[in-house]
Amino acid sequence: MFCLIIPYFLFQRRAPKGHTVGKSQNRFFIGAMFLLWLATDWPLGLLGASYLASAHMLQFLIYTMAVAPLLLLGVPEWMARRIAGRLRLYRFLGRCAKPVAAGVIFNGILIFSHSPWAVDTFRASQFGSFGMDLLWLVGGLLVWAPLLSPIPEHRMTSYPGRMAYLFLSLGVIPAVPGGFLTFATFPLYATYELAPRVHGLGATTDQQLAGLVMKLGGIPVVWGTIVALMYRWSELSRAEGAEARQLNNPGLPSENFHQSNTDPDQ
Amino acid sequence: MALDEAPPNSYSGPMKSSSQRPASISFAVSSKRPYGGVAQLVERFGRIEEARGSIPLTSTPVRKISAWSRFGRSGLSALFLLLMISGCADTADEGVFAGLEVDQPQIMPDPVLTDTQGQPFAMRADTTGAVRLVYFGFTTCPDICPVHLSQLSDVLARPGMPPNIKVLFVTVDPDTDTPQAMRAFLDQFSTDFIGLTGTEEMLIDVQRQFSALIATSAVDENGEVGDIGHDGRVFAFAPDDLGRTQYPHPTRQTTWTRDLPILATLR
Numbered sequence: 204m205f206c207l208i209i210p211y212f213l214f215q216r217r218a219p220k221g222h223t224v225g226k227s228q229n230r231f232f233i234g235a236m237f238l239l240w241l242a243t244d245w246p247l248g249l250l251g252a253s254y255l256a257s258a259h260m261l262q263f264l265i266y267t268m269a270v271a272p273l274l275l276l277g278v279p280e281w282m283a284r285r286i287a288g289r290l291r292l293y294r295f296l297g298r299c300a301k302p303v304a305a306g307v308i309f310n311g312i313l314i315f316s317h318s319p320w321a322v323d324t325f326r327a328s329q330f331g332s333f334g335m336d337l338l339w340l341v342g343g344l345l346v347w348a349p350l351l352s353p354i355p356e357h358r359m360t361s362y363p364g365r366m367a368y369l370f371l372s373l374g375v376i377p378a379v380p381g382g383f384l385t386f387a388t389f390p391l392y393a394t395y396e397l398a399p400r401v402h403g404l405g406a407t408t409d410q411q412l413a414g415l416v417m418k419l420g421g422i423p424v425v426w427g428t429i430v431a432l433m434y435r436w437s438e439l440s441r442a443e444g445a446e447a448r449q450l451n452n453p454g455l456p457s458e459n460f461h462q463s464n465t466d467p468d469q
Numbered sequence: 470m471a472l473d474e475a476p477p478n479s480y481s482g483p484m485k486s487s488s489q490r491p492a493s494i495s496f497a498v499s500s501k502r503p504y505g506g507v508a509q510l511v512e513r514f515g516r517i518e519e520a521r522g523s524i525p526l527t528s529t530p531v532r533k534i535s536a537w538s539r540f541g542r543s544g545l546s547a548l549f550l551l552l553m554i555s556g557c558a559d560t561a562d563e564g565v566f567a568g569l570e571v572d573q574p575q576i577m578p579d580p581v582l583t584d585t586q587g588q589p590f591a592m593r594a595d596t597t598g599a600v601r602l603v604y605f606g607f608t609t610c611p612d613i614c615p616v617h618l619s620q621l622s623d624v625l626a627r628p629g630m631p632p633n634i635k636v637l638f639v640t641v642d643p644d645t646d647t648p649q650a651m652r653a654f655l656d657q658f659s660t661d662f663i664g665l666t667g668t669e670e671m672l673i674d675v676q677r678q679f680s681a682l683i684a685t686s687a688v689d690e691n692g693e694v695g696d697i698g699h700d701g702r703v704f705a706f707a708p709d710d711l712g713r714t715q716y717p718h719p720t721r722q723t724t725w726t727r728d729l730p731i732l733a734t735l736r
Contacts, residue, residue, distance in 0.1 A: 398616070
């Protein structure tokens, strides 16, 4: 966390002239850090690392569905360009932010990090657990980059494309491993199966709960974002229609004319 | 090389001496041929059949096999061989039980302890005809005991599991584990689990009878008694009273689910 907080505020102090971090961006960043702390520290961190598959899944959900998008929203464009430039990652980030690449990598991370081998191997040690958390955060940043990247040219431009991407990469594919967990006959993860029970929650019930969290937990975020995108798309289309009518008939009153010049994402 | 040592690649089984060996049976093998064994026999057989007229004398023209085809065939053969070997390896390692099999199964001891109702309970005689899972633990155990019992509770609640399975929980901490405390502890997992206690001497003797490691309390530098070290195995006895398998910690549910129905059939 300190590796994120310290550079963020250091960069703010060394902001180029005329550039600052907006209040809302600061709030997004602080919100992301708060959720990161919530997902990593006691009790959720401990439960997810050693005791409950459902807690493990809740952690995954917080990292990928909340912390990652908030982090992307909290970083201003100039800061992202500076970081990408210093680390010579601009091209690499651009390639990774391509929808197909981002979707494939994220879902690859998702499937790998929820495979019984990976969970039982990495969750056995603190470093392994940390590595898994880091992997999730990186995966989350990647999957949200085509929609929320602070660098505008890395973002997708078409609204239908964004919605389709969101639906496929975060709505459909994660439901598959979620289904496996929910309908598996036996506990898949030895780590959680052989851990002392928490509040009498059985290993199979815990795993079914984890599957439900994976399948249903992301729905509010994914569908909420899709609805917001749809609303913005309709607003944009309406404004563009009004603008076109205004240009064709200069005598008409300018209804919502101001909206045509604004990027709804900004 | 020592005189009694066999030369490399020699057959070490029973051999006839040269005087006993019939000379006429041996085939003359041409040393010019680059191959021998099966290939040679096949060629020889082919010639014989050709002479008999059962196969045409004029062989069909040899079809040229492309490199890809060869590669594909060798790949498929290799894959098939690999599958065969792995299949054989699996079956070779597979025993009857997924748990730890006992080389020489022993008859279940029959000590009499006290159950959670305060009644005498003979461990073998009072559970005749059932699969007996005997476990030595204590109610304040932080990890192994609750996990074992929780696993058993989950497994026994599964559909299709045999009904005649008795879990016998023998305490190794009789001072703390009163019958009431044991009942309350076991009821968290299943009301059917049987809790047994006795005097300290009796319990040590019972652990010896089951060949379990004798539980000992760890005492720290200040003389305070800490956690109890005890045997983490569940001793399984089939209805025929023989202890064929043991289940150490950790044992997964898949192992229990595989083995318990098999144990229940051994009468």
